[in-house]
Amino acid sequence: MNSDTIGAISTPPGNGGIGIIRVSGPDAVNAVDGIFASKRKNSEDYCIRTAHEVVRMSSFTLRHGYIFDPGDGAVDGSGTEGAPEAPELVDECLVSVMRGPRSYTGEDVVEINTHGGTAVMKRVLGILFRRGVRPAEPGEFTKRAFLNGRIDLTQAEAVAELIQARTEESRRAAMDQMSGELGRLIDSICVRVNETLARLEVAIDYPEYDEDEQIINEAIESLSSAGEALRELASTYEKGRIVREGLRVAISGRPNAGKSSLLNGLLGFGRAIVTDIPGTTRDTLEESMDISGFPVILTDTAGLRNASDPVEKLGVERARSELRRADVVVFLADLSDNIDEDLELYREISAETAGKYVIFALNKTDLTDGACFEAQKRKVSEFFASEEGENGEKVGKPGEILYISAKNDGAKVISDKISEYLVAHGAGSGGSIITGERHKNLVDRAVAAIERAIGSAAEKRPLDFIAYDVWECAQALGEITGRNVTDEVIDTIFSKFCLGK
Ligand SMILES: Nc1nc2c(ncn2[C@@H]2O[C@H](COP(=O)(O)OP(=O)(O)OP(=O)(O)O)[C@@H](O)[C@H]2O)c(=O)[nH]1
Numbered sequence: 001m002n003s004d005t006i007g008a009i010s011t012p013p014g015n016g017g018i019g020i021i022r023v024s025g026p027d028a029v030n031a032v033d034g035i036f037a038s039k040r041k042n043s044e045d046y047c048i049r050t051a052h053e054v055v056r057m058s059s060f061t062l063r064h065g066y067i068f069d070p071g072d073g074a075v076d077g078s079g080t081e082g083a084p085e086a087p088e089l090v091d092e093c094l095v096s097v098m099r100g101p102r103s104y105t106g107e108d109v110v111e112i113n114t115h116g117g118t119a120v121m122k123r124v125l126g127i128l129f130r131r132g133v134r135p136a137e138p139g140e141f142t143k144r145a146f147l148n149g150r151i152d153l154t155q156a157e158a159v160a161e162l163i164q165a166r167t168e169e170s171r172r173a174a175m176d177q178m179s180g181e182l183g184r185l186i187d188s189i190c191v192r193v194n195e196t197l198a199r200l201e202v203a204i205d206y207p208e209y210d211e212d213e214q215i216i217n218e219a220i221e222s223l224s225s226a227g228e229a230l231r232e233l234a235s236t237y238e239k240g241r242i243v244r245e246g247l248r249v250a251i252s253g254r255p256n257a258g259k260s261s262l263l264n265g266l267l268g269f270g271r272a273i274v275t276d277i278p279g280t281t282r283d284t285l286e287e288s289m290d291i292s293g294f295p296v297i298l299t300d301t302a303g304l305r306n307a308s309d310p311v312e313k314l315g316v317e318r319a320r321s322e323l324r325r326a327d328v329v330v331f332l333a334d335l336s337d338n339i340d341e342d343l344e345l346y347r348e349i350s351a352e353t354a355g356k357y358v359i360f361a362l363n364k365t366d367l368t369d370g371a372c373f374e375a376q377k378r379k380v381s382e383f384f385a386s387e388e389g390e391n392g393e394k395v396g397k398p399g400e401i402l403y404i405s406a407k408n409d410g411a412k413v414i415s416d417k418i419s420e421y422l423v424a425h426g427a428g429s430g431g432s433i434i435t436g437e438r439h440k441n442l443v444d445r446a447v448a449a450i451e452r453a454i455g456s457a458a459e460k461r462p463l464d465f466i467a468y469d470v471w472e473c474a475q476a477l478g479e480i481t482g483r484n485v486t487d488e489v490i491d492t493i494f495s496k497f498c499l500g501k
């Protein structure tokens with residue numbers, strides 16, 4: 001248990017209707033008690049220094065009143081530099097008390113709802129600091145909740161993810177993890193692994209009791225099922241990554257295909273410059289948006305061609321590297337132009353698009369009439385038919401071939417396709433998923449250890465050989481939930497939090 005009391009402004013910086021100052025620690029109640037009174041006036045018979053109203057509040061209750069700077073002559077002698085001589089009214093507020101251990105941090109927590117002005121909150125916090133409260137570090141309230149056993153490490157990490165969640169699916173994934181689902185799953189696997197470890201250790205210590213053969217068979221069986229569960233969990237990381245970081249969608253194609261028009265259509269505002277001059281977009285333009293509750297990062301790129309202009313050349317390089325980074329590529333071709341060049345370009349970038357979901361969209365349907373449109377369509381289908389055949393696949397067939405008009409409802413058609421992809425590949429259908437890289441690395445470490453243990457068991461190696469890897473697996477799992485984790489790891493995790501949480 002910590003002996004110092006910490007305080008911070010928990011609401012975001014800037015002006016708001018209300019601001020919340022949170023204080024946690026053994027002296028939280030006393031510290032606020034000394035600056036709070038339910039009456040505005042300090043008369044002879046009613047003094048904030050003797051009111052002691054916060055101390056008398058029951059846990060989980062709220063009280064209306066006023067915050068005072070108690071002044072230099074404070075009875076408890078806490079008056080220090082910067083304090084006014086007589087008590088000074090600072091703000092009207094609501095104070096809530098949550099006593100430990102049933103509080104967020106597990107300690108006594110007092111929250112002061114002040115008016116949400118920067119000057120007000122800074123002043124109130126400043127008074128508390130003069131009275132022995134220490135400025136909280138980023139994430140320190142949640143760190144205390146973890147250290148006091150209120151939550152496990154996965155739940156603490158989920159708090160930060162929940163705060164950062166920008167879309168509905170990100171919120172849902174963080175909330176699932178915060179409710180402890182992932183921690184419980186890891187714990188249940190860990191229990192099984194530890195049972196196996198215990199059995200192996202007994203057999204090592206008392207070789208006379210059991211047949212090694214039987215112990216080893218049992219170990220293989222139990223470890224295999226634990227390994228299976230962990231591998232399944234590891235496979236959810238990709239879904240988790242989309243929820244956490246967003247799906248990267250690159251819009252690519254030849255100059256003038258309508259890429260920037262599509263970006264603007266998807267975003268719903270004129271983010272990128274659109275002209276009929278080929279090579280308008282030179283740099284990559286990145287914007288985030290929400291599609292069906294998932295975060296999506298859209299990138300408009302320079303039109304791909306053999307550019308002679310050095311600036312455009314750099315833009316084309318960036319466009320190609322953006323293609324490599326993308327999860328989904330929307331490749332636009334201009335139906336009103338020579339489609340063979342678009343198809344040729346599509347073949348050229350096949351290395352960059354390999355393994356990615358490609359939406360091949362033929363744009364400007366509004367500019368092509370019946371016969372011309374049919375001829376273009378035939379070319380496309382012949383291209384992909386021939387590219388697929390004979391000596392194996394030269395060019396990956398796109399996931400979708402669409403005919404759109406970015407001038408009309410093209411953006412909606414593309415957005416619906418991205419949405420379909422997200423529903424199929426993103427998280428959201430419940431069950432534990434891992435969103436964090438730290439978790440993924442540890443699950444991978446646990447799986448590798450299990451595989452080594454099973455391998456040793458199959459080769460009938462000595463029991464202590466097997467036991468070591470089983471122990472290593474349990475260690476990795478314990479690091480996920482924070483059962484066994486170093487101070488450095490803890491510090492790194494919480495340093496990424498925002499102040500006041
Ligand atoms: N008629 C019609 N014109 C379109 C359509 N989509 C784009 N355009 C026009 O095509 C021209 C090029 O559009 P952009 O969106 O700038 O094309 P881009 O692919 O970003 O071009 P670069 O930035 O040069 O690579 C503009 O004049 C657009 O108005 C469409 O569906 N129909």
Ligand SMILES: [Mg+2]
Nearest residue numbers: 259260280281
């Ligand atoms: Mg453009």
